[in-house]
Amino acid sequence: MANQLTLAVAGSRKTQGIVEHCARLLPERRALVLTFTQANQEELRRRLGQRAGDHLGIEVMGWFTFLLRHFAKPFLPFKFPGARVLGFSFEGRPDRYAKGLSRFLDRNGAAYACELGRLANELLGASKGALLHRLESLYDEILIDEVQDLSAHDWEIVDALLHSSIQIRMVGDIRQSVLATNPRGTKNKRYAYAEAVKWFREREQIGKLTITESVETWRCHPKIAEFSDTIFDPSWVFPSTISRNDVTTNHDGVFLLMKKHVGDYVERFAPQCLRSMAASGKEFNLEYLNFKVAKGSTFARVLIVPTAGISDFLRKGSNLEPVPAASFYVAVTRAEQSVAIVIDNAGTSTLPCWMP
């Protein structure tokens, strides 16, 4: 069977698709489900436990664990004879000019998360096929959730997997790329974000991949879906989102909210408050979630404290850069019924303004 990629919008039940696929798996098939965030792993494990709990051949693993367990740990000696990976350093960064082993491992032998993709990719080549052969023997299928979150060297690894005998199924939403594996890395920058689509299309042309696009959201209200489409530069030609959410409440859609009304609004609608990062939104005493953390979650209503870039986008219609655009898209598409954005001067925005 051919490798498959499903590109879908937020709320289109991508993860559900993976769970359902696993539930249909024949008992002897061995599948590995890869995801990017801890929260998503837990979610997948929980849902698989309900739908395919009796299938012992399904493994759920984070991307970094995958690279550590099946690439770095077993095969490190192919690049550095005698060396071993003794741990994992998520926060650590190698010295900018570090060469050789110290580029990949810290003094205690822990592998730097940010360089793990590069290391894994180099070992893939250095092991002369042993690494891929091992993976092919271990798994019949590899499913990758949130495939848009892979970056830099990860793409090379996915490429190798696409050329292996393992059946690859990927789901993702290019609009939601907010995580990056290597904060300093430049490799494959051209694949980042919207460019990723092009990368996939190239694989489709050589017959390594079938791409299906799904533009239906089961989560976002039509008005939210419509607004989410406007976040991206029209030149990126994303297809328009179609909403299948036909729930109506007394407060549906995207609203602007003046700072002085935040208190009233929160009291009335109890939205999940979202901010770009811990440093933002300090002027209000609210229970925030950062955009990144909120990824994968669903809330009935959200309130967003915008960044300067988002405010400019709302006031003047100036296009957002790819990274902030993706992250704003994530925030907006968390909501089922309503999105409120805190802004005092609405400029040319045509969005309705909420008043108490």
Added chain:
Amino acid sequence: MITKIKIRGYRIYTDFTLSPNAKLNLIVGGNEAGKSTLMEAIALALTGRIGGRSASEELNPHWFNAGVVAEFVAKIERGERPRFPEIHIELYFADKPELQRLCGAINTEVPTLACPGLSLRIMPNPDYADELTRWMAKPSSLLPVEFYLVDWRSFADERITNRPRQLAAAIIDSRTVRSSSGVDYHLRQILGDHLDPPERAAVSLAYRELKATMSTTALDAINKRIGTIHASLHDQPISLAMDQSARTAWDGVVTPHVNDVPFSMSGQGQQAAIKISLALNRNAGHAAFVMIEEPENHLSHTSLTTLLSRIEALTGDHQQLFITTHSTFVLNRLGLDAILLLAHGKTSKITTLDPETVSYFQRLPGYDTLRMALAKKIVLVEGPSDEIVFERFFKDLFGRRPMELGIDVISMRGLSLARCLEFCAALDKPVAAMRDNDGTDPAELSTSVEAWLSPGKRELFIGKVAHGHTLEPQIVHHNGEATLRSLLGITATADLHKWMSREKTETAFRIAGATCKLTPPEYMREAAAFIHG
């Protein structure tokens, strides 16, 4: 299938590498050559256990190579800072898809090699660095194993806690001590592996239910009575019930019976035979490795024959056998080409042996090939009389018997010289071979065995035709009729040559015992000088 075994620092082995045969390995060697230790090391790395108990529980200072430890202690005493001795056993497996989880390059191969494998290291525990430093102040030859840890990993650098399923090993040790439960650990393991999972589950379930019925039948009345006794701390009622914990699982009480006699009550030979039959199986999914120590123990010749044919018949293609033996019968019967010769922590493997030669010795299983395999130097002679006479002349020449110098004089008793030489050549043994010329030119006789000869290492010695066709005329030729007549006590009227060829062994016996000086036949003297070196 194990393709390579590396043992470092374990008992007799300082640094040992062995590439075993794919199917059958017959491990032979003198006493203390390390046969059992090799089996132990394989089992240790394969199962993480030794004699059924985990390696860390059983670890003791005598596991470490005495030489390595002595050197370590000497270095400390010289004020150096050596590394603590370690034990490292590595098993390399064939690159099979089902073993790929164990595949990786975390092994000691140079250049870097990725293959499935297991590595067991016993090394100082860094958590006890202080204690270890304190110990070093007053070192002894007994290492502080309390501060050591057992690190059992795959070549993928993943820690292993339980024996991987595909690597099921059956260990059959005919020296097994009877265990109190009647079923020892190894037998339980073998039994468990022999049953299919559904069979196992069915037995387990039935046993549980059986135990449960006890509670509702025989124990019920008792419980009614003792329920009123308030003996516990907080006066909760007490009752008797069958223990359903894992300790009392079925495999502790279900045991094979032979003719209605429980396994543990049957003879040791019978026990070994049953274990072997259970462990060997042509169907996949059973023990991949079968290790049998000295199957000849406790068995009569007939039973051993039965057992060996059972081993041959039952061994599946996927099974790799390791058998230690002291029996030449086992060796010949199972195939000489599978021999692994151990001596002083080193092995030699047979390189090439004509399959016909293997089956030649299989048909002659009583023949002492093991002696050939274990000897340092070999003298091959035709028969017992040659053997006796050679021993005498050797002692005359060098003042000591050949055996005292590690030279084994072996009589071929009608066996093909070529086959014996081929076997010796395959093991690269130094050999002096002798034969009668029977009236044929020696040069012509040696052409047929030329392939197995090697100047300075293996040579063939044949007397000149002019000096006589067999041993007896040769002796007469070199010493004169008169000397022999008096030595053998033969009257002048009797025919000396006829008497000697009729009473071959008696002649040899009398020559051996004669006190007078005798000249050895030329070829025998040369052979003795050659093998003496």
